[in-house]
Amino acid sequence: MRAAVAALATFVLLAVLAGRMAFLQITNHDHFQTLSQDNRIKLIAVPPPRGLIYDRNGVVLAENLPSYTLEITPSQVSDLPATLARLAEILPLSDSDLSRFQTTVRRQEQFQTAPLLLNMSARHVASFAINRHLFAGVDIAAHSSRRYPAGDLAAHAVGYVGRINEAELGQLDPNMYSGTSHIGKLGVEKYYEARLHGEPGFQHVEINAQGRPLRVLDQQLPIPGADLVLSLDMGLQRVATEALGDANGTVIAIEPATGEVLAMVSKPAYDPNMFVNGISYADYDLLRDDPRRPLFNRALTGQYPPGSTIKPFMGLAGLDYGVTQADRTIWAGPYYQLPGDSRHYRDWKPEGHGLVNLELAIMRSADVYFYDLAHRLGIDRMHDFLTRFGLGRVTGLDSTGEAAGVMPSSAWKLAARGQVWFPGETLSAGIGQGYMLVTPLQLAATTATLAMRGIHVRPRFLHALQNIDTGAFRAIEPEVTGAIELHDAAFWDQVIGPMVEVTRNPRGTAYSIGQDAPYAIAGKTGTAQVFGIAQNEEYDETMIAVELRDHALFIAFAPAEAPRIAIAVIVENGGGGGRVAAPIARKVLDYHLLESAPMFMAGPR
């Protein structure tokens, strides 16, 4: 009887077990099947290789090098301190490696992997590989690391990539950037991020409980980022850099017909490679606190008074508005006076220039002529005309950090300063001083527009772009953004002619560079005041601290009759434009027009 009850009980309990199995294996099979797949299969994003960057001749400016990182997954290591100690026996672990590793481990979530040793040499990779079985949870990961072979030579032009930070992470499409650790931070690298990045692929990998991948079940290859060919000519870039010497300054050269930037130098520069995998605090402090400001991109972000380089454009404005004519002469004495004002607006030349027409005024850079012209035009007409050349707004270069400069007007002053415009300020503006500020890029771009006789082409770095599907490179068409129509097309020559005289005429302010040039250079010197001098004082370079000395400026295009290059040079605190800036421009022009072999190629291959 009791045994029968017991047998019945066992039967019931067996039925319970059978029911439980049916519940797990039949009713909820799909659920557990999914969990089992999730356990077993890991989706690993495969980051796309970033597009390479070349100069116009195929010189590599940004490349990807394999780099090996020793990574530790602390959750898989039973005794972390002992493991680190044993690793230190076979690998050169520095204290900073260890402290950075500890910091990373503290900050990240459990079960994640932290890098211990970056950029391992092949030798160290090998010495770990043969001991790998002794180190559970420790592995070598192959990454690709961005490198800029040109170093500081093209730093301000190309920019750099760096690790994705919190703020960027919030903005990025997580699907596109899964597996990607770096992003363009500055310059072309940032501007063309979308093209350079590509699209990630994925792998379904079977893993074991320790997370070690066992085999790839299926995969989709990433779509690599497009390679870029920049308009830069590294030969020219080097010549410009060397020509600047130790001075702080900038050189920008543009091909007028296409707007392509042939050279963009901002000195001093820095090594962009330092930023790729995180710059150390010490190095960063050094760069940030350097009084010469190497991180400051003078060419795009720097804003300077254009000084006398504005005069050809002023001349065009005067001609176009009919307030002056090419053959109109005025007496240019030592100073200019506004009617009913006792204040003396001095010429740079204490004794004055005598009787001058527009040609002489440009060639000799006679301030008084342009004081008079500015007074006749008025600030608002000057503003309207110079704005047509692109002053006071960004050029739209395909890079980052471009400043807009300032092209003042009476309305601007009322809005910005809350004050009315004074007639005296018009005179300052007439010789490129006062409120007027331009970026070197704007200066080069307006010079190019002048060279093109009013045809405005957007400046750009991109020369050719790779088609991802075919791999072929496609040249980028120039983007004409407008044409300046003058009332008489002859006005162009009435300004450009005198600019040629600047370098060709023995009395021209830049005759030193034009006298032996085998091609005609249309140029204009400029000297921008950093330091206001009082009415009755003399500017004496030797008496003033270096950082308060005048900036030396020079704009030019050549050959004057068929321009192939337009250039703007600014040497900070360099002094006179003709003496300091013009010779730099000449070296750049020589290289481009005489030396550089036109090695045009549509692609690196």
Next chain:
Amino acid sequence: MTRLGSTGRSGYSHPPVAAGSGALIRLLRLDIPLVAALSTLAALGLVILYSAGGAHFELITRQGSRLAIGLGVMLLVAQIPARNLRTWSPWLYLAGMILLAAVMFFGEVSKGAQRWLNLGLLRFQPSELMKLVVPMMIAWYFAGRPLPPRYWQVALAMLMVATPVMFIAEQPDLGTALLVGSAGAFAIFLAGVSWRLLAAMCLSGLACAPLLWHFMRDYQRQRILTMLSPENDPLGAGYHIIQSKIAIGSGGLYGKGWLNGTQSQLDFLPERHTDFIFAVFGEEWGFMGVMLLLLIYASIVWRGLFIAVGSLDTYTRLLAGSLSLSFFVYVFVNISMVSGLLPVVGVPLPLISYGGTSVVTLMAAFGMLMSMHSDTRHARARAHTH
């Protein structure tokens, strides 16, 4: 008992062809259905273990030799007349209690528990012995007395069970304590405790549950909490249960196939060749395989109960019944814990989990069952010829 006579006789009506081997089996005092079921189980066990152990033959040969030793023990024990088993019972019980006490004082600590007694050449778990000795003692105690027993006799029997159980629980070894306790309890139950007393004991047992909770070790409490909600600690204590449920559930109706269980082969399943081997089996053989296994286990348990029911004396009935039922408890507790119905207690899946101690104990128990059955048959045969 006459109603069982016809069933007993059926053992003698073998067809002539099988008579030769039947005679040999009888000579060895073995039981054909039990031997058949046990060898099927053992063979299946080795096949499962091969997969669970990562396809290593070393594991199979070691477990195979343990099964062989178990078989030898079974054969040996089967030769001992049931009469002797009965007379030895109190002395074995006494010896077992002394050994348990010895473990308390001289035992070896392994994995936080003091279970082992080192006898020089042999490491030995006295608690394992108690799985057999406690039901023998209870059977012996009730065998000489008129049934149903009086209340004070039941109380005394319970004390005889509770004392070793407490010793074992103190080691601590909850799984073994549970099995020893249930073996003793089954013997008492089969002796004929009134239903009213049984109900009262169940109720008071429930009432004592909080008290029991109070006396539990932390890890034991944790296991119960984990069983109730493994998802609260998916990477800690709940990991075992979650992974084994995934393994079993993902097996589905027909399983992923032998050696193809991803949960087991890729190391997600912990303890997969010992206590959690059932999950490997469930994953690779599916619901159909599980049903087959349950059928084999059921046939062994029911054959044991059949032997108990067919017996002619109280001792055999109580001992055979309680050994069979505690074998069932083994199966039930292991499968329940692996499938998340009961908390994780260290109970192996009998004759399939990798490990030696339980194999020897279990085979000794089956040896006793066979011995008692042979004696019953002889007694019946004698009664028939007279």
